[in-house]
Amino acid sequence: xxxxxxxxxxxxxxxxxxxxxxxxxxxxxxxxxxxxxxxxxxxxxxxxxxxxxxxxxxxxxxxxxxxxxxxxxxxxxxxxxxxxxxxxxxxxxxxxxxxxxxxxxxxxxxxxxxxxxxxxxxxxxxxxxxxxxxxxxxxxxxxxxxxxxxxxxxxxxxxxxxxxxxxxxxxxxxxxxxxxxxxxxxxxxxxxxxxxxxxxxxxxxxxxxxxxxxxxxxxxxxxxxxxxxxxxxxxxxxxxxxxxxxxxxxxxxxxxxxxxxxxxxxxxxxxxxxxxxxxxxxxxxxxxxxxxxxxxxxxxxxxxxxxxxxxxxxx
Amino acid sequence: xxxxxxxxxxxxxxxxxxxxxxxxxxxxxxxxxxxxxxxxxxxxxxxxxxxxxxxxxxxxxxxxxxxxxxxxxxxxxxxxxxxxxxxxxxxxxxxxxxxxxxxxxxxxxxxxxxxxxxxxxxxxxxxxxxxxxxxxxxxxxxxxxxxxxxxxxxxxxxxxxxxxxxxxxxxxxxxxxxxxxxxxxxxxxxxxxxxxxxxxxxxxxxxxxxxxxxxxxxxxxxxxxxxxxxxxxxxxxxxxxxxxxxxxxxxxxxxxxxxxxxxxxxxxxxxxxxxxxxxxxxxxxxxxxxxxxxxxxxxxxxxxxxxxxxxxxxxxxxxxxxxxxxxxxxxxxxxxxxxxxxxxxxxxxxxx
Amino acid sequence: xxxxxxxxxxxxxxxxxxxxxxxxxxxxxxxxxxxxxxxxxxxxxxxxxxxxxxxxxxxxxxxxxxxxxxxxxxxxxxxxxxxxxxxxxxxxxxxxxxxxxxxxxxxxxxxxxxxxxxxxxxxxxxxxxxxxxxxxxxxxxxxxxxxxxxxxxxxxxxxxxxxxxxxxxxxxxxxxxxxxxxxxxxxxxxxxxxxxxxxxxxxxxxxxxxxxxxxxxxxxxxxxxxxxxxxxxxxxxxxxxxxxxxxxxxxxxxxxxxxxxxxxxxxxxxxxxxxxxxxxxxxxxxxxxxxxxxx
Ligand SMILES: Nc1ncnc2c1ncn2[C@@H]1O[C@H](COP(=O)(O)OP(=O)(O)OP(=O)(O)O)[C@@H](O)[C@H]1O
Ligand SMILES: [Mg+2]
Numbered sequence: 001x002x003x004x005x006x007x008x009x010x011x012x013x014x015x016x017x018x019x020x021x022x023x024x025x026x027x028x029x030x031x032x033x034x035x036x037x038x039x040x041x042x043x044x045x046x047x048x049x050x051x052x053x054x055x056x057x058x059x060x061x062x063x064x065x066x067x068x069x070x071x072x073x074x075x076x077x078x079x080x081x082x083x084x085x086x087x088x089x090x091x092x093x094x095x096x097x098x099x100x101x102x103x104x105x106x107x108x109x110x111x112x113x114x115x116x117x118x119x120x121x122x123x124x125x126x127x128x129x130x131x132x133x134x135x136x137x138x139x140x141x142x143x144x145x146x147x148x149x150x151x152x153x154x155x156x157x158x159x160x161x162x163x164x165x166x167x168x169x170x171x172x173x174x175x176x177x178x179x180x181x182x183x184x185x186x187x188x189x190x191x192x193x194x195x196x197x198x199x200x201x202x203x204x205x206x207x208x209x210x211x212x213x214x215x216x217x218x219x220x221x222x223x224x225x226x227x228x229x230x231x232x233x234x235x236x237x238x239x240x241x242x243x244x245x246x247x248x249x250x251x252x253x254x255x256x257x258x259x260x261x262x263x264x265x266x267x268x269x270x271x272x273x274x275x276x277x278x279x280x281x282x283x284x285x286x287x288x289x290x291x292x293x294x295x296x297x298x299x300x301x302x303x304x305x306x307x308x309x310x311x312x313x314x315x
Numbered sequence: 316x317x318x319x320x321x322x323x324x325x326x327x328x329x330x331x332x333x334x335x336x337x338x339x340x341x342x343x344x345x346x347x348x349x350x351x352x353x354x355x356x357x358x359x360x361x362x363x364x365x366x367x368x369x370x371x372x373x374x375x376x377x378x379x380x381x382x383x384x385x386x387x388x389x390x391x392x393x394x395x396x397x398x399x400x401x402x403x404x405x406x407x408x409x410x411x412x413x414x415x416x417x418x419x420x421x422x423x424x425x426x427x428x429x430x431x432x433x434x435x436x437x438x439x440x441x442x443x444x445x446x447x448x449x450x451x452x453x454x455x456x457x458x459x460x461x462x463x464x465x466x467x468x469x470x471x472x473x474x475x476x477x478x479x480x481x482x483x484x485x486x487x488x489x490x491x492x493x494x495x496x497x498x499x500x501x502x503x504x505x506x507x508x509x510x511x512x513x514x515x516x517x518x519x520x521x522x523x524x525x526x527x528x529x530x531x532x533x534x535x536x537x538x539x540x541x542x543x544x545x546x547x548x549x550x551x552x553x554x555x556x557x558x559x560x561x562x563x564x565x566x567x568x569x570x571x572x573x574x575x576x577x578x579x580x581x582x583x584x585x586x587x588x589x590x591x592x593x594x595x596x597x598x599x600x601x602x603x604x605x606x607x608x609x610x611x612x613x614x615x616x617x618x619x620x621x622x623x624x625x626x627x628x629x630x631x632x633x634x635x636x637x638x639x640x641x642x643x644x645x646x647x648x649x650x651x652x653x654x655x656x657x658x659x660x661x662x663x664x665x666x667x
Numbered sequence: 668x669x670x671x672x673x674x675x676x677x678x679x680x681x682x683x684x685x686x687x688x689x690x691x692x693x694x695x696x697x698x699x700x701x702x703x704x705x706x707x708x709x710x711x712x713x714x715x716x717x718x719x720x721x722x723x724x725x726x727x728x729x730x731x732x733x734x735x736x737x738x739x740x741x742x743x744x745x746x747x748x749x750x751x752x753x754x755x756x757x758x759x760x761x762x763x764x765x766x767x768x769x770x771x772x773x774x775x776x777x778x779x780x781x782x783x784x785x786x787x788x789x790x791x792x793x794x795x796x797x798x799x800x801x802x803x804x805x806x807x808x809x810x811x812x813x814x815x816x817x818x819x820x821x822x823x824x825x826x827x828x829x830x831x832x833x834x835x836x837x838x839x840x841x842x843x844x845x846x847x848x849x850x851x852x853x854x855x856x857x858x859x860x861x862x863x864x865x866x867x868x869x870x871x872x873x874x875x876x877x878x879x880x881x882x883x884x885x886x887x888x889x890x891x892x893x894x895x896x897x898x899x900x901x902x903x904x905x906x907x908x909x910x911x912x913x914x915x916x917x918x919x920x921x922x923x924x925x926x927x928x929x930x931x932x933x934x935x936x937x938x939x940x941x942x943x944x945x946x947x948x949x950x951x952x953x954x955x956x957x958x959x960x961x962x
Contacts, residue, residue: 021366021386024784027865031776032792035836038773042833043799046810053809063813110689113682118671121683128690130951134944135694136894138912139933143697146926152708154696160713168712188693193955200956249803252896255916270805277809278901284809291806302801306794367856387859388867394860400853404875417862461861 047295053288060282068285075289084264085290088272092294095183095268096247102187103243104236107194112224114195115202126199133192141256144185148172148257175265178258182266185253190246194239201235202228241305245298269294317377317468317501318343319364324373326359326525334359335525336373341518344499346492348512350548351522357505360522361471364503366390377468388417393462394471397478399454401446407433407457408442414465432464435494452483459491463498470495470502477507484508488515509549513537521545538655543664546591546657552621554657555631557590561658561667566590568627575605577653587661594621594634596652604648608633613641697937700930701725704738708927724931728752746925748914748932751906755914756935761824762899762910763892766831770888771881773832774839779869781840782847783855793844800837804897807834812901822905830898835891839884842958846880847873883954886947890940911936 054075056068079085114126135143147154148171159165171177205228213223251270254260260267260275267275269290277287319341326334334356341347349357362368364375366387374381382390393414401410408429415425433439436456446454455475462470475491476484492515495502506512512519513533521528521536521544529541533549540546546554557574559566562585565573574590597608608631612623615638622633622641633649641647658667700708701724703717710718723736732750735742748755777796781789811830812821820826850873858868874881896912903909909917915936918929944951 021384021865024865025786028780028784028786028789031780031866035773035777035840038833038836039795039799041814042811042830043802043807043837046807046814047802049810049813050806053813063816066817110686113679113686116679119676119679119683121680121687125683125686125690127945127948128687130944130948131690131694131941134890134941135937136896136912136915136940138894138896138915139937142915142918142929142933143693146700146930147693147696149926152712152926154699154715157713157715161715188689196952196955200952245801245803249805251805252912255896256919259919270803273805273808274897284813288806288809291803291809295803295806298801298803302798305801306797362856365856365860367859386864387856388862388864390860392860394857396853396857398851398853400851400857402854402858402872402876413858414861461857465861 050288050291050295053285054292056285058284058288063282063284071285075285078283078286079289079293082286084267085272087264088267088269089293091179091265091267092248092250092269095179095186095250096244099183099187099190099247099250100240100243102183103191103194104239106187106191107198107239108232108236110191110195111198111202112228114199129192129195129199131192132189135189137189137252138256140185140189141253144181144188144253145172145257148181172258173262175262178262178266182250182253182257185257186247186250189253190243194243197235197239198232201232205231237308238305241301241308245301245305248294248298248301318345318379319469319501319503320376321360321364322374322376324360324363324375325371326356326363326368327371332371333525334363334371337522337525337527339520339527339530341501341503344501346495346502346504346515346517348516348519349503349505349522350507350509350512350519351528352548353507355522356525357522358473361394361473361503361505364469365392365394365471391465391468392471393465393467393469394473395458395462395475397474399446399458399475399478401454401457401461403446406443406445407438407449407460410446410457411460411464414461428464429460432460435463436460436490451479452487455479455483455487459494463494466498466500468501470500472502472504472506474505474507476511484511491515510551513549519549521548539666540591540657541666543589543591543659546659550593552594552632552634554591554593556659557592557626557629557631558661559588559590559627561586561588566658568629570627570629572606572627574626575651575653576658577656588667589659589661591657591659592631592651593655594632596655597631597633597635597649598652599633599635599639599647600650602648603650605650606648607646608649610641610645610647611643613639613643697930697934700927701934702931703927705925705927706738724928725935727928728931728935746918746928747906748917749928751909751914751917752911752932752935754907755909755911758824758909759893759911762827762831763889765824765828766835766892767885767889769828769832770835770839771885773836774843774884775874775881777836778840778843778847779873781844782850783852783869783873793840796837796840800841804834808897808901811898815902820902822903822908824908826902827899827908827910830902831892831895834898835888838891838958839888842884842887842954843877843880845957846877850877879950880954880957882947883950883957886943886951887954887958890943893940 053068055070055072057071057074058068062068114122114129116122150156150168150170150173153171155171156165156168159169171181209227210223213227218226249270250268251274254266254268254271258266260271273287273291273294276290277284321337321339323336323338324334325332325336337360349360351357359368363370366382366385370383374383376382377390402413405413411429411432412425415428429442430439433442436459438453438456438460441449441453446457449457458475476487479487488511504515516533518530518532519536520530523544529536529545536545536549540549543556547556557568559568561576564576566576566588567573606626608622608624608626610622610624614621614623620635620637620639622635624631624633659665660667699717702720702722704721704723707717707719721736721738723738726734726736727739728749731753732745739745777792780786781793815821815826815830820829854872854876855868858872859865863871894912896916899910899913900916903913915932918925918932
């Protein structure tokens with residue numbers, strides 16, 4: 001009964017046109033055409049163009065006329081002889097080191113806490129982990145600016161109510177506290193990402209390992225030191241590199257909290273580029289040069305990342 | 316209804332050639348099994364026939380028409396995968412009807428065909444279920460059903476039963492065979508399991524390392540293997556191969572003892588060779604034996620007894636229909652069925 | 668595992684409470700700020716909880732400055748952000764939605780080629796993708812500004828959308844690739860034998876079965892786009908085209924006068940993504956994890 005298929009259908013089959021399949025390379029080209037255009041137009045071309053701009057004299061007048069005169073290394077010379085640039089760079093590096101370390105440490109600690117599935121409260125904590133990440137960076141900035149505000153800020157209120165201070169502390173008017181305010185704001189918003197990754201990695205560690213260690217009479221600390229930490233090493237490396245590249249680009253919180261102040265004490269690299277290019281005297285050439293220097297630094301870290309994640313670590 | 320043939324077919328992955336120019340001619344309605352060790356290119360060959368892999372050189376044709384460049388969807392071939400590859404987001408009925416729907420078959424026609432196929436495969440009660448709600452054996456049947464509703468020209472199977480447990484595998488084996496007898500469609504069946512190949516196939520293609528070692532009916536391969544590889548591959552427990560030399564009138568084992576040679580071969584040159592004899596071609600005798608077997612292990616399976624032991628220091632396995640009361644360490648005298656002896660060249664492995 | 672001692676239980680519960688405080692406490696001032704008047708805020712600079720609550724801040728913002736309620740009666744100067752708020756919210760919605768749809772479409776196409784077609788150059792495409800993701804936005808800003816200016820997309824929503832799609836595309840591809848990689852090849856092949864073209868098998872089988880991945884990726888892209896400040900800040904200088912973060916950024920100069928209004932705007936600005944995050948938490952976690960570590 002199955003063998004005798006309807007003759008009409010078999011005829012239909014015969015009549016059907018038969019095609020050679022589109023060669024995979026053409027299909028791939030077709031499917032990637034929009035992506036390639038995007039990559040070229042929005043990534044590749046601008047990168048080269050930024051390089052081009054950094055070797056030209058570009059200001060408001062040149063932008064209008066569309067003619068940029070070649071200026072050799074002049075922009076780079078201006079840049080490297082600008083003490084504010086060096087200060088911004090130093091601040092950036094300091095910021096990256098402090099905030100990334102905090103992200104790793106806090107991330108690990110919280111991941112360990114929420115990984116404890118025998119405590120019911122951990123479920124709620126896990127559910128809330130992404131809350132800070134949901135806050136738009138600029139909102140985050142204002143939020144902390146409000147907290148750290150001298151006159152009505154909630155930090156001063158809280159410390160006063162707890163009896164730690166008698167009069168209002170000027171958090172954002174002091175270079176070191178202003179800097180720390182930015183670090184805290186930034187770390188608060190970005191640490192959930194680390195927590196998630198560590199948590200995922202922790203869940204990948206089989207319980208038997210801990211049970212075996214238990215039989216060997218390992219203390220909690222020893223279990224962490226000799227089982228958890230070594231097994232988390234790859235993911236910690238990943239987050240170190242990834243978060244470093246992102247921390248180098250810190251902008252929104254600076255914009256909202258200090259605007260680089262007091263004075264220029266919290267200027268960072270991205271802020272330097274923004275200020276030089278989009279504020280009078282609109283020195284876009286120098287701005288491009290500073291962006292390029294930043295990109296170079298990030299590029300080195302990025303290459304490390306690509307090599308590490310896409311060659312060594314296999315999950 | 317179709318015959319399939321491949322000619323001088325080659326396949327390269329990058330610079331590595333994994334199939335080295337093979338020829339197979341499959342008749343209309345034939346059931347052909349492809350067997351061979353892992354990595355020998357069975358799946359690759361099957362996938363080239365299906366159009367899922369490019370052909371590097373040579374041709375694949377159906378009914379004399381070269382189909383190298385025709386898209387898989389236009390080849391009218393159905394394939395049953397090892398993992399079944401059922402669409403998880405479709406019910407059993409939708410899975411079976413998918414191809415017909417794509418071919419713009421009328422809905423009621425699709426419906427009848429699904430019902431007929433489901434009835435054949437005992438799936439009628441499961442048509443509205445999703446694949447994840449089925450047992451392994453049922454999924455396997457859905458995969459079969461999906462292939463048969465299309466009534467394609469050719470069926471391809473890539474180890475369709477290897478995910479099932481032993482019992483189910485035997486049952487499905489019979490079901491597939493009877494299905495083939497009813498449908499009479501050309502089928503190519505890849506398997507690891509030589510028993511499957513032996514029991515189901517009209518012809519078996521033995522492959523190794525991208526070459527074809529032998530093509531023939533199951534019994535041809537069993538009775539007249541072309542070479543040592545085919546001889547060992549077919550049959551379970553596998554053939555005994557004893558190392559030694561062919562001398563004037565006897566086969567001299569490495570320890571100096573001799574075994575008789577078949578008649579009519581007396582004029583062979585002296586040379587190193589292997590003496591092949593299948594386990595069931597020994598007979599245990601009280602007197603007049605031609606060799607002595609020292610028994611090491613006795614394994615009664617119920618319908619037969621498998622004896623493992625040594626002849627002249629080389630391991631052999633012997634199967635006996637009778638229930639024997641033998642003890643490990645005992646020595647028994649045996650005769651051999653001389654017409655069932657295969658001699659292979661020690662260097663080339665070819666049959667002498 | 669073995670049984671939990673009560674001491675450990677107390678310690679872990681305390682730790683959890685601490686973490687929850689860390690996550691939520693910084694949001695409390697926003698809420699408190701948004702529901703009180705400027706006068707209350709200035710009234711007692713030491714009080715933790717405001718003396719009285721009001722909804723006037725929200726009335727003002729949501730009416731675009733029309734409805735001054737009680738507390739803004741006599742005030743003539745209002746920050747621009749208040750009048751531009753509604754329009755900016757709409758713009759943000761349009762931008763984030765378009766960016767999500769476009770990015771998801773392009774990223775799916777590319778991730779499919781990278782994972783499903785074995786071509787030599789697709790691996791370069793993947794490397795290019797990973798590296799592109801690391802390019803500091805600030806480097807692209809200047810040339811993008813100049814390019815957009817030249818092609819007349821400065822001060823347009825399409826300009827913002829285009830720039831964001833370009834920048835988010837690599838990330839989306841990175842998130843999707845591991846999902847598609849794990850997708851069994853046989854399903855697609857089976858579909859091809861059943862009568863689909865290669866592309867058809869993607870559309871009919873691979874994509875429908877990847878909806879969780881696509882959802883995860885989509886939400887992430889939406890959120891990042893909703894958060895993006897620098898791109899619209901540079902491309903849109905006219906109020907009609909500003910997105911929410913840009914309008915918020917305009918508050919910088921007003922923050923000493925209108926803290927409570929600002930907090931109300933902030934609260935509305937973070938509400939959509941906060942909701943998304945809480946509702947779709949499960950998908951997000953998978954997507955974010957997949958995007959950082961190869962699948
Ligand atoms: N995509 C590929 N790229 C490179 N080499 C491949 C690829 N697919 C298969 N091969 C190689 O081709 C050879 C044949 O593989 P094939 O899958 O056909 O073997 P098989 O006989 O089906 O094995 P098995 O019984 O294990 O399924 C193997 O050596 C394999 O390593
Ligand atoms: Mg195979």
